[in-house]
């Protein structure tokens with residue numbers, strides 16, 4: 001059997017059915033696929049069904065694909081049974097390198113040739129994980145965000161031995177399956193989003209460890225601050241607006257030197273002219289013709305929408321107080 005085209009996939013196998021594997025199962029069921037899951041833990045089938053039941057109301061609100069049903073889930077008794085008829089495999093086993101290496105080799109042996117096998121790993125490069133597989137060319141990373149049935153992003157990256165065909169196939173498949181895909185042109189430990197999240201996380205841990213800020217202060221500083229902007233405009237375009245009408249160019253000229261001040265414990269990159277120009281050009285590209293004024297209007301409307309959606313509009317707060 002060879003790989004079916006991404007649009008013709010009907011059967012998906014999910015290996016590992018914890019937080020992320022279970023979330024993938026819920027997502028694929030809601031998109032109308034037949035899903036087979038396998039997890040070695042004795043309680044896994046019940047836990048998985050509870051997770052899918054809990055996710056289903058949200059998925060129903062978002063809109064189920066035609067024919068989507070929870071009873072299109074099968075829990076297999078063995079890994080081999082789970083993979084025998086797979087048209088795509090998503091691995092979500094624990095984040096241990098040796099376990100992933102062995103498991104991916106087993107999955108490769110059990111899955112029809114050419115069928116793509118993706119790992120949900122949060123940060124291991126596929127080059128390090130595909131070492132024991134006889135057919136490493138169809139192994140790649142498909143890194144989701146929790147919960148995979150609500151957060152659209154998947155980061156796709158191949159390893160040194162992964163074929164371009166497999167990467168292209170997976171990127172198209174995830175799009176067809178309702179995800180928002182970033183296909184990386186090289187392997188980075190932590191990919192893009194986790195590398196960014198880890199930088200924030202590292203500083204949060206420093207602050208807690210040193211008694212510099214509480215967990216609540218750190219969380220509030222994001223949910224009441226930059227997080228409201230990040231839900232719809234990334235950190236680069238958001239900072240371009242910090243430069244006012246001068247955009248990213250003025251922002252870098254104004255605040256660039258403070259990169260060297262001790263706002264962060266991380267080693268800062270040299271802000272040379274090549275980096276400056278790349279940032280300015282990247283922001284212009286991301287703005288896709290929108291002026292600074294357009295972006296300001298978009299950001300402001302977005303913040304209002306997020307506040308409304310999360311019940312934090314000043315009016316909503318007043319109503320809650322009045323009713324309490």
Ligand SMILES: NC(=O)C1=CN([C@@H]2O[C@H](COP(=O)(O)OP(=O)(O)OC[C@H]3O[C@@H](n4cnc5c(N)ncnc54)[C@H](O)[C@@H]3O)[C@@H](O)[C@H]2O)C=CC1
Nearest residue numbers: 016017018019020021041092093094095120121122144146
């Ligand atoms: N938890 C998160 O927020 C995210 C996790 N990930 C990645 O997803 C993967 C799974 O993480 P979680 O779901 O959080 O872990 P988890 O601990 O919730 O689930 C792991 C599951 O794998 C099963 N398992 C144990 N040994 C296995 C084996 N040999 N073969 C197959 N399954 C096995 C366990 O029984 C368990 O149900 C990891 O690679 C992790 O880095 C990716 C994105 C987000």
Ligand SMILES: C[N+](C)(C)CC(=O)CC(=O)[O-]
Nearest residue numbers: 121122144145146194197
């Ligand atoms: C905590 N985590 C590193 C496993 C998180 C992720 O990998 C992605 C996410 O859901 O934020």
